[in-house]
């Protein structure tokens with residue numbers, strides 16, 4: 510999945526470390542379904558590093574890929590899972606999580622869905638901000654395990670983690686849907702757009718989007734229906750990893766705008 514969906518300006522880290530996994534994915538002999546959760550937890554522990562300070566949310570600790578991790582340089586054909594989006598804290602998710610932590614009233618007491626949750630940072634930020642119920646949804650089952658581990662790392666009960674594709678399914682009664690860096694592919698953005706309209710029409714759900722200004726986001730029809738709530742300068746190390754990106758914004762989607 511990673512290769513064709515990766516926007517051109519994606520992180521150097523992904524080019525060097527993860528992008529090449531795609532070439533070998535069909536040869537992988539192991540899959541999530543063959544492995545126990547304990548195996549996956551061990552794998553994540555052994556192949557990530559706990560980091561915090563270098564992101565927009567230094568108060569949130571996460572297990573991520575760093576140059577100290579084996580697979581930073583390891584032969585990609587040895588990687589046993591789908592491409593590890595969950596091992597990166599994406600600039601859109603960073604801005605969104607920063608915004609939630611700075612504005613806890615946005616989440617307090619709410620039922621929140623973090624769609625495309627990856628490492629789970631925005632779900633964690635929602636929990637830290639006092640959300641009543643948080644669901645983290647990612648179609649990669651390894652992301653669910655990473656989200657559990659990252660929640661525990663921050664002293665939190667993990668959110669409910671779902672791995673089904675919710676886009677296009679009947680809307681559930683969420684007060685707030687979070688989308689961190691989910692507008693990296695035009696087809697995904699378009700299906701998200703109509704599903705968000707359905708959620709808003711059915712439950713008056715609030716939608717917040719974090720995005721660093723990717724072309725697929727800036728050029729999409731949803732863009733003119735968004736209101737900028739906050740913009741953050743990315744830390745130097747995040748800029749270096751995300752070639753060409755300097756800022757990341759948080760947007761509110763109200764289709765009637």
Ligand SMILES: C[S@@+](CC[C@H](N)C(=O)[O-])C[C@H]1O[C@@H](n2cnc3c(N)ncnc32)[C@H](O)[C@@H]1O
Pocket residue numbers: 594595597598599600601602603624625626627628629630631646647648649652673674675676688689690691693697
């Ligand atoms: C660019 S990453 C962003 C992760 C996280 N939100 C962040 O900002 O750090 C996109 C994530 O969306 C997930 N994803 C892609 N399509 C999805 C879908 N239809 N439903 C749920 N998750 C999806 C991927 O597995 C990946 O973890």
